[in-house]
Amino acid sequence: xKSWMSSIAICVALSGCSDDGPWSGPAGTKxxxxxxxxxxxxVLESVGSNNIGTTMFSSKQAPSMTSAADTYEYxxxxxxxxxxxxxxxxxxxQTASPLMLDLKTRYGLPAKDPAVSWGVVWSSEKYKLSDNxxxxxxxxxxxxxxxSAVVSFSFENVKDCKPQS
Numbered sequence: 001x002k003s004w005m006s007s008i009a010i011c012v013a014l015s016g017c018s019d020d021g022p023w024s025g026p027a028g029t030k031x032x033x034x035x036x037x038x039x040x041x042x043v044l045e046s047v048g049s050n051n052i053g054t055t056m057f058s059s060k061q062a063p064s065m066t067s068a069a070d071t072y073e074y075x076x077x078x079x080x081x082x083x084x085x086x087x088x089x090x091x092x093x094q095t096a097s098p099l100m101l102d103l104k105t106r107y108g109l110p111a112k113d114p115a116v117s118w119g120v121v122w123s124s125e126k127y128k129l130s131d132n133x134x135x136x137x138x139x140x141x142x143x144x145x146x147x148s149a150v151v152s153f154s155f156e157n158v159k160d161c162k163p164q165s
Contacts, residue, residue: 021063025085025131027072028064031155032081038063038074047073054078054161062087067099069151075161083161089149092140099151103136113137124156132156 022028041063047056062072069087107127110120119139135154
């Protein structure tokens with residue numbers, strides 16, 4: 001009986017170390033997962049660099065597809081840890097999309113994002129965010145009924161994503 005319990009404890013300990021997803025964060029991700037971990041759920045394709053010079057990876061899949069984005073983009077630190085997830089929606093109704101309604105229900109009404117002409121932001125300075133998120137922003141483009149959106153989820157380690165100079 002004692003050896004059986006030890007075997008179970010070892011199996012539980014080993015499975016806990018694997019950190020298999022999907023995870024509880026945006027699109028089934030979480031802060032710090034590796035490209036290899038994410039690659040078990042998504043076919044990642046390098047799409048170039050973002051505005052801070054970090055390589056971005058794109059995919060039509062995510063560990064959790066509940067948000068039903070058209071494209072998912074992932075940013076990793078130079079050490080290979082996930083620090084940002086972006087969901088791109090080709091056609092949305094900015095105030096009535098399921099993702100925006102979920103975010104409003106979870107965190108409250110967002111603040112106007114002064115960095116973009118048509119966007120909102122939830123910042124950890126003003127809102128109690130979950131899943132190690134430091135900021136959520138949504139930027140809309142187009143005119144109704146043809147509106148597209150990019151919803152960005154920045155994790156607390158986003159500062160690590162800037163290339164070292």
